[in-house]
Amino acid sequence: MIKPKKLRKGDTVAIVSLSSGLAGEKTISWRTEQGIKRLEEVFGLRVKIMPHAFKGIDYIYENPEKRAEDLNAALKDGEVKAIICCIGGNETIRIMPYIDFEALRNYPKIFSGYSDTTANHIMFYNNGISTSYGPALLTDFAENISMDEYTVESIKKTWFSSEAIGEIKPADNIRKFGLRWNEENKDIERPLLSNQGYESINGEGIVQGHLIGGCFEVFNNMRGTELFPEIEAFDDAILFLETSEVHIEPKFFEDYLRAMSVMGIFERINGIIVGRPQDGVYYEEYKDIWKQILKESGCEDIPVLYNMNFGHNEPKFILPYGLKAEVNTKDLTFSILESAVID
Structure with a gap:
């Protein structure tokens, strides 16, 4: 890259x-x-x-x-x-x-x-x-x-x-969603919710790979278009996905995730990081679906870290596409192993 x-x-x-x-x-x-x-x-x-x-x-x-x-x-x-x-x-x-x-x-x-x-x-x-x-x-x-x-x-x-960039630790707190962007609210700070940190929900061990992914709904909608990456782009990758403020219903989440499985994406990647659902909506439901679909796919050994602070979460960390990253489910750590920019 x-x-x-x-x-x-x-x-x-x-x-x-x-x-x-x-x-x-x-x-x-x-x-x-x-x-x-x-x-x-x-x-x-x-x-x-x-x-x-x-x-x-x-x-x-x-x-x-x-x-x-x-x-x-x-x-x-x-x-x-x-x-x-x-x-x-x-x-x-x-x-x-x-x-x-x-x-x-x-x-x-x-x-x-x-x-x-x-x-x-x-x-x-x-x-x-x-x-x-x-x-x-x-x-x-x-x-x-x-x-x-x-x-x-x-x-x-x-x-x-x-x-x-190195190790990216979980945020101590997450902002509560829902305060409207009315000017009269501009001096109101959004409440901070305690964040439990990263959670290992599948597989175990330490894996490395290049970063690819994005917003789950958009990623799904690109399937079948010329924009969607070639399947080889997922070889040895760390896939990152998170859901939007739409709060997609679990039954549709399951269908869309299964479609990705049938495409053979999970068979190619080395690991997955999953963003915290905004405001924690469907937190447990999504987690169970991830485990179900990966089991269906015969991918129960793929290390997956859940409840990550990116995408539709504030505060958030940045994920640079294509860079080498490491997922460690033993120590519950995530690291980006190179710089995102050059001098």
Whole structure:
């Protein structure tokens, strides 16, 4: 995988809306501005808003080519060192016909987002570029009161340092979901829930492999399209998956996971890490389904760590696509064994 260059204070990051145009809505502008302010004040970065990023929900939906135009321009802009998505959504895959894949390959840059942004990450992955399944502008950077230190430290270790990322410990606490993004709530801190840490739910031992995965629902929806990775991409991989705020019902979760099993994905991978379901919804049900499907697949020996702090969780750590990682179910540890960026 080709790695982007690391960030330094004073560097410029571009803001794009590749999924929902929520960041451009007037009722959300206070939060958009708060996220930008954190990029500037917490990390010492300059922020460049791409031309169509804040044009609102309707415009962004109706003009997928303009979304792609912003991404293409940010990739080719020599001043821009990183690209950060505003938020997820549900149809970023529509921008694919308009992507300048030559620019994508020739100008590797830090690229971050999660949820629907999974589809964008896979566009990069299929072209050999490592990106960050990580924070988005409206969620992590714009957290009420202040950013979570766990997230801040992950950003610094992943984007600002060319040293190996190393062990990623579980967050002590998880933010409660549900506080609406009304401006009158901006000075209300979301409650912190105690986090029990990583849980081993299948297999045992220590395994290593390259990282691939994303949001479970998006990953499922890409099946059968030209965007879904070739089956060989899963050989010796560490698969990472997490579910969204939709809280997919267990019966559908089981069906979709079984489809992945029938594709032969689980037979190829070395290990799995599973993100904590947002707000713990269906926590035990999902866990039981994972164990059931892996048993059906004859993959009861694959080490699986559960309740991980990525994706639809705040705080979160960053998962760089394609990098070598290690799952240790004996000591309940997870490590990324190389740097995500170069000098």
